[in-house]
Amino acid sequence: MAKTLYLFASGRLGRKDNTLCVELEEGTKYYPVETVGDIYILGEVDINKKCLEFLSQKEILLHFFDYYGYYVGSFYPREHYNSGYMILRQAEHYLDGEKRLWLARQFVLGAVSNIRQVLRYYHKRGKNLQEIIDAIEPLEAKVPSCGSIEELMAIEGNIREYYYKAFNYILNDTSFHFEGRTKQPPQSPLNALISFGNSLTYTKILGEIYKTHLDPRIGYLHSTNFRRFTLNLDIAEIFKPILADRVIFSLVGKKMITAKDFEYRGGAVLLKESGRKTFVQEFEEKLQTTIMHRALKRKVSYQTIMRMELYKLEKHLMGEKLYQPFVSLW
Known part of the structure; x- marks a missing residue:
């Protein structure tokens, strides 16, 4: 492989x-x-x-x-599996407001379901997260009735605010205290880890899209515009909690990454090369971790599940089967 x-x-x-x-x-x-x-x-x-x-x-x-470990772009070779038919189906589901909104809701529901699973996992292991779980659930209940992409993204943003507060309880490490989300550049060690982990997830999914008939430029939750890729951002919402975030919790919890793995430049916090190497090693191991797949009744890796998520989306766009996002059960 x-x-x-x-x-x-x-x-x-x-x-x-x-x-x-x-x-x-x-x-x-x-x-x-x-x-x-x-x-x-x-x-x-x-x-x-x-x-x-x-x-x-x-x-x-x-x-x-870039120098800060922030994703700046990709060299995306000419698509080998280009499909005019699939591009038309993608465009149809984007231009039709109801079809686009339905798909966008599924991506958010998948993301929130996996966020909730992560919170429940750590709550059962002694982290007092019930208050945060209780705050997220009524917001999640509003997702199916959202009438616009803007309303949907606002609710998703509110859910993530509560979710990020849970990081302080899960990590219980003053060196990685979460006070607010900052990007480009990140202004705390935890923000640097979140940004780096998210970027790895975006690019891994982009690589999987390349192996399908899908066009990465047509997203649904994230608006299609002059920005190069958006579909990978949509799919990444589902996987960030169970891949990137779980890797962060593991690295910090096991002291594999500590305050010594960061440097400060002005208002920016950079993950040093040592920290990046440790992160990608753990991330790659996570991608190859296998879990029992309910439908296939056999074990598959998270990277395979990413590709399967894209195949499910293709079937939805072709009208063969309604798309349902992957939700972890652990």
Whole structure:
């Protein structure tokens, strides 16, 4: 199975025959192209046109992160599975207000259901989260009756405010106290972790969309506009609580990432290379964790479940089966 290649240090990425060549200060490493699924560039890495053509030919996506560890964009090769029919179905469900709103509600319901599952999981393990769970449930009950995308996103935003407050109870670590969500750049260690974890989730789903007939530029909860990709943001809402957030709780809870893994630049807080490496290792392990799938009656990985979520969306768009979001049962 092809794996993700993470490049943290500065250097050069190139092609050597049928192999990817990474030139770093400590030496040169070679990676058979068949073993690479996608590439994450988190350092100052030079790359030339010849290499980009090679990656496009091999259908390998490149994801770029800035100095703060914030996602800035992707090299998305020409789609191999492009489908005019599917693009028309996606556009139809976007332009029809009722169809778009129905799908957007499903993404929010999936996100909130998984948020609730995370809260219940930690509540059962001694974290006093009942007050927050009780505050979220009436907001969740309003989702099916939302009459607009704006109303839906407002409710989803209110739910996440309560959810983020629960981080203080779950983590119980003064170094990772949550006082408010800040982005671009994050202004606290916990915000830096949340932003990094969310970005990994967005890009992983983007990579899975590339392997389907779906066009990532047409989203439903997140408006389709001149922004490059939005569908991956929609699907990510479902998976962020059970992937990115659970990884954060594990890393901080086990002291695998501590205050020493961050540096402060002006008002920005940066996750150091050591912290990023630890995070991606735990994140990749989480993606490959297998759980029993109710419908298939066999164990599948979270990464496989991501792809299956996209197949379910395709069937909905084609009118074969109504889309229902994945909800974790643990």
